[in-house]
Amino acid sequence: MQKRLNYLIQNLEKYQLDAIALNPGPSLNHLTGLDFHLMERPVVAVFWADGAVQIILPELERAKLARLPFEVRVSTFGDVVETWQSVYTQALESASKDTLRIGIEPTRLRYLELNLLQTALPNANFEDGSACIAPLRLRKDASELAKMKRAAEIAQNALLETLKTVRPGQSEKQIAAELMVQLYRAGSDPELPFSPIVSSGPNTANPHASPTDRLLGEGDFLLIDWGAGFEHYFSDITRTFSCGEPNAEMRKIAELVRQANEAARLGGKAGMTCGDIDHLARDVITKGGYGERFTHRTGHGLGMEAHEAPWIVGGSPVVLEEGMVFTIEPGIYLEGFAGVRIEDDVVVTTDGLLSLTDLPREVLPLETFC
Known part of the structure; x- marks a missing residue:
């Protein structure tokens, strides 16, 4: 202290x-x-x-x-x-x-x-x-990183338990309620980083949607953005799933977002700027023809707050240093149709970016987890 x-x-x-x-x-x-x-x-x-x-x-x-x-x-x-x-x-x-x-x-x-x-x-x-x-x-020590790793584990375990219960015909609010219960059962602090975002169908095109009474239907995407707390430190993760068979354009944007996440996650390292990381992800989506549909920065710092420095935004000159933790969360949002976001929490190490989160990043069918 x-x-x-x-x-x-x-x-x-x-x-x-x-x-x-x-x-x-x-x-x-x-x-x-x-x-x-x-x-x-x-x-x-x-x-x-x-x-x-x-x-x-x-x-x-x-x-x-x-x-x-x-x-x-x-x-x-x-x-x-x-x-x-x-x-x-x-x-x-x-x-x-x-x-x-x-x-x-x-x-x-x-x-x-x-x-x-x-x-x-x-x-x-x-x-x-x-x-x-x-x-x-800004730079987390070993004790802080251990807490953040645990917060990520709690969040991921809670989601896996929640996905076992998800079925077509459930509302976004019902799914969010089950996720809240599972977060606390898995060991989260009472204070969460934010209320979980659970959106389905066309609602997934709203990056910060709130859960509604809309019912999950066949052919929908289901987007879940959630996190847990452990001893005052947070995780913040997003995964997208399919209910039934997505159409061709949905599959296309899902793959582009996965590739954008991978490009930034595997290409980032100490000494690069926050703007460089944003470019790695954004370039994939832009070349895929959906640049204008990636409507937010690539990520943000994470720790005792869900959003804190550093900000992973285009043009930022802030240099990445060992111990910094931030999210990588590219997305594509097609208004009135569908959206995809894949978000991981990463820490800057001497060897590159180490992901604290490891759930599958592909947009998989919900039945995979039942």
């Missing part, structure tokens, strides 16, 4: 920030090991460039701090909302007259916490601290 804090302090100096302010979420857990859920009571931790750490939290959450392996300055408040600002102001009083640059996570810190901080530190400039924070979780 101290190693992570030391890295943060180095980044604060690098980006000339006086502090980073975090509320509950993956970054706070990564730095402290503390579990807080985002609620109406505003929990904030301030990590100062001199190494000091302050946590402002409800009195009822104070007992969690006993597990901390380092010293912190603690301020607590009760349930009277009108007193919260005075607690924040008093906790940060020593810095209230200073002109400060304080980084925040723009996609996570809410107005509630930001307003309390701005009032307590009126001379501070609160700015996007992503460049300082994101590198902390």
Whole structure:
């Protein structure tokens, strides 16, 4: 834990920030090991460039701090909302007259916490601290990779059990419900990376479809995008299946997507850019005549969040380094007809990209798994 804090302090100096302010979420857990859920009571931790750490939290959450392996300055408040600002102001009083640059996570810190901080530190400039924070979780160590591998195993085992029960005439919602049950039976954390996407027939052409009452029918594709959690780390996988015999164009796009996934998965390596990986997959689909139907980036980083850096998008200059984990998920979507996506989780190693996921990537008939 101290190693992570030391890295943060180095980044604060690098980006000339006086502090980073975090509320509950993956970054706070990564730095402290503390579990807080985002609620109406505003929990904030301030990590100062001199190494000091302050946590402002409800009195009822104070007992969690006993597990901390380092010293912190603690301020607590009760349930009277009108007193919260005075607690924040008093906790940060020593810095209230200073002109400060304080980084925040723009996609996570809410107005509630930001307003309390701005009032307590009126001379501070609160700015996007992503460049300082994101590198902390960019490269996974052996312990983190082991958790991600386990999260992938749990997800895959859950899907295999679910597929045994899938039959024509079931709704997308019924299949999704069974998958949720199997994820928890297989050992997933209560928190999943996202609600599973289960789509069939023409709904598979919507990349982020939500399960509906549509019934699975003969000749349909069935697309399932799901994941599991294990000790705060996630998996994120997509496979596509056929119910009955797909037509010629469905078979064609299925094979193109498989080839695109393979090209990026086997062709990627450390030293390439994220944009290079996107090109490897996209080039296959473009040459196959469906480039305009591949409507999203090839992948995204994965770890304590389902979507995090690095972003596998065309033109990205970010260089792949050992320990980075991301998805490879090319797709083709034919509106009103059918869609295919095949997604794997890979880690950058000295020998290339190692896939943490290994279910068959071909679009196989559902009866294969019964």
